[in-house]
Amino acid sequence: MCGHCGCERPAAPRRLELQRGLLERNDHLALHNRKHFAEHGLLTVNVMSAPGSGKTALLEQLAKLWPQKPLGVIVGDQATDHDAQRLADAGARSIQIRTGALCHLEASLVDEAFRQLDHAGMNLLVIENVGNLVCPTAFDLGETLRVALLSVTEGEDKPLKYPGLFRSAHAVVINKLDLAQAAGFDRNLALANVQAITPAARVFETSARTGEGLEELMAWLQDELPR
Amino acid sequence: MCGHCGCERPAAPRRLELQRGLLERNDHLALHNRKHFAEHGLLTVNVMSAPGSGKTALLEQLAKLWPQKPLGVIVGDQATDHDAQRLADAGARSIQIRTGALCHLEASLVDEAFRQLDHAGMNLLVIENVGNLVCPTAFDLGETLRVALLSVTEGEDKPLKYPGLFRSAHAVVINKLDLAQAAGFDRNLALANVQAITPAARVFETSARTGEGLEELMAWLQDELPR
Numbered sequence: 001m002c003g004h005c006g007c008e009r010p011a012a013p014r015r016l017e018l019q020r021g022l023l024e025r026n027d028h029l030a031l032h033n034r035k036h037f038a039e040h041g042l043l044t045v046n047v048m049s050a051p052g053s054g055k056t057a058l059l060e061q062l063a064k065l066w067p068q069k070p071l072g073v074i075v076g077d078q079a080t081d082h083d084a085q086r087l088a089d090a091g092a093r094s095i096q097i098r099t100g101a102l103c104h105l106e107a108s109l110v111d112e113a114f115r116q117l118d119h120a121g122m123n124l125l126v127i128e129n130v131g132n133l134v135c136p137t138a139f140d141l142g143e144t145l146r147v148a149l150l151s152v153t154e155g156e157d158k159p160l161k162y163p164g165l166f167r168s169a170h171a172v173v174i175n176k177l178d179l180a181q182a183a184g185f186d187r188n189l190a191l192a193n194v195q196a197i198t199p200a201a202r203v204f205e206t207s208a209r210t211g212e213g214l215e216e217l218m219a220w221l222q223d224e225l226p227r
Numbered sequence: 228m229c230g231h232c233g234c235e236r237p238a239a240p241r242r243l244e245l246q247r248g249l250l251e252r253n254d255h256l257a258l259h260n261r262k263h264f265a266e267h268g269l270l271t272v273n274v275m276s277a278p279g280s281g282k283t284a285l286l287e288q289l290a291k292l293w294p295q296k297p298l299g300v301i302v303g304d305q306a307t308d309h310d311a312q313r314l315a316d317a318g319a320r321s322i323q324i325r326t327g328a329l330c331h332l333e334a335s336l337v338d339e340a341f342r343q344l345d346h347a348g349m350n351l352l353v354i355e356n357v358g359n360l361v362c363p364t365a366f367d368l369g370e371t372l373r374v375a376l377l378s379v380t381e382g383e384d385k386p387l388k389y390p391g392l393f394r395s396a397h398a399v400v401i402n403k404l405d406l407a408q409a410a411g412f413d414r415n416l417a418l419a420n421v422q423a424i425t426p427a428a429r430v431f432e433t434s435a436r437t438g439e440g441l442e443e444l445m446a447w448l449q450d451e452l453p454r
Contacts, residue, residue: 050278051360051389052381078361080387101391103330103361131388132359133278134305134330153380153406154279160307161358162278164328179380182409 019138026139029107033142036114037125042072043225044125046105046141048165049149050158051131054175056083057208058149059126063092065218072125074113076105083128093118104135107142123225133162145224148201150194151176152185159190159197166197173217177207246365253366256334260369263341264352269299270452271352273332273368275392276376277385278358281402283310284435285376286353290319292445299352301340303332310355320345331362334369350452360389372451375428377421378403379412386417386424393424400444404434 037044047055056075063071073094075083084096095113097105110127119125127143129136148169150158153176159166166172172194180187187205194203202220206213264271274282283302290298300321302310311323322340324332337354346352354370356363375396377385380403386393393399399421407414414432421430429447433440 050358051385052277052378077388079390080384082384082388101361101365103359130361131277132330132361134328134357134359135362138328151279151380153378153403153410157307157309158278161304161309163306176380179406179409182406183380 023138026107029111030140030142033107033111033114034144036111037142037144038226040119041123041226042119042125043123043145043221044127044141044143045145045147045221046127046129046136046143047147047149048129048133048136048169049131049151049175050133050154053131053149053151053154054208055128055131055149056086058173058175058206058214059087059092059128060090061208061211061214062126062218063087063090065214066124069121069123072117072119072122073128074105074110074117074125075128076109076130078102078130093122099130103130103132104139105129105141106139110141124221133158133165137164137168145170147171147173149173149175150190152180152190153183156186156190156193159193163197166194166201169198169201171202171204171220172198173204173206175206175208177205177212178209250365253334256338257367257369260334260338260341261371263338264369264371265453267346268350268453269346269352270350270372270448271354271368271370272372272374272448273354273356273363273370274374274376275356275360275363275396276358276378276402277360277381280358280376280378280381281435282355282358282376283313285400285402285433285441286314286319286355287317288435288438288441289353289445290314290317292441293351296348296350299344299346299349300355301332301337301344301352302355303336303357305329305357320349326357330357330359331366332356332368333366337368351448360385360392364391364395372397374398374400376400376402377417379407379417380410383413383417383420386420390424393421393428396425396428398429398431398447399425400440401430401432402435404432404439405436 071092076097081096084094087094204217298319303324308323311321314321373396
């Protein structure tokens with residue numbers, strides 16, 4: 001009972017139950033997406049990070065460097081189609097999903113976008129999630145791999161503060177290496193924090209600006225391509 | 228109908244309806260919080276940004292510089308109590324809320340934390356929201372003012388890509404000015420984007436590292452204190 005207005009504290013909403021229903025529906029459609037992608041011989045990568053970690057800049061470089069085949073990118077943002085435009089300018093085949101109030105991508109949105117994407121001759125499809133270190137975690141999109149980006153300006157503690165997302169990642173990319181010195185980035189501490197949360201994940205250290213580390217990241221993606 | 232597994236596309240969940248129920252409950256409790264805070268003579272500020280924009284570093288400086296009275300901070304994070312500890316070390320009275328899977332603070336969580344906070348002699352209470360540029364937008368916490376932080380390393384387009392949150396802010400703080408040159412930050416473009424989304428918001432440009440801009444920010448907060 002609230003001493004000020006006499007109201008009862010509101011009962012806990014049936015949030016868990018609803019959340020479970022949403023996730024079940026999403027998981028079902030993710031399975032469906034995964035079949036589609038496999039049938040088309042695609043490696044699909046769900047890239048997740050905070051806003052402004054440099055996902056798009058890194059993917060622009062990947063689009064320019066990816067050998068022989070076009071890079072496909074499905075991009076989620078709350079508003080604007082800036083990122084899809086930047087990626088198209090870099091040579092990617094890109095589709096923008098405007099998520100509106102939604103804080104993450106869901107399998108249904110990816111399915112709709114994929115139907116509009118010309119994936120002929122493509123072997124790698126990247127799904128650039130909405131910039132958010134919490135909400136994308138629980139939503140399987142049907143991807144093969146999950147990559148979590150962390151830029152050196154965000155602080156070394158982010159894996160500890162957002163453990164769910166980092167733990168779900170097959171690889172962690174530490175990005176914006178070119179700013180490490182200016183930001184006073186403590187590399188050993190960041191690596192230890194990644195290791196503490198997700199010891200099995202591959203770790204890459206990159207700079208979209210200088211190109212550092214892109215070769216290693218691309219070699220890993222090549223290795224993971226469907227045979 | 229899905230051509231692969233024969234399933235119907237899942238029906239749109241009753242998400243809007245549930246969301247409205249959640250928000251109504253939250254709004255009611257936010258009203259209650261707002262009364263509490265006013266009765267205690269507190270200016271309350273809800274600080275929102277992406278993860279790693281420097282909210283805590285800026286509040287550490289504010290805790291050190293805030294004149295005469297202790298600074299109160301309620302901090303939300305998915306995991307860890309690092310930020311509350313950092314703020315306590317800087318002289319603030321801080322309480323950590325661990326939000327678990329939740330991507331934002333809600334009025335009920337702030338109410339619970341506030342009951343544990345020794346607010347005697349305090350005139351400014353900052354609520355440091357979970358690092359997230361989407362989810363905190365819709366949840367009134369009972370605050371007096373909303374401040375959105377944007378660091379220079381995140382890209383000038385963030386107000387356009389996350390318009391809801393920036394539009395709800397009474398002030399926008401452009402932070403990490405000390406990294407502006409290294410990051411190639413385009414100040415005029417960022418200011419134009421803020422102006423396009425939220426023309427009435429006050430804009431401050433700060434660096435927690437050099438102290439630049441803190442005086443102007445503090446003067447504004449002083450002006451906004453309850454009389």
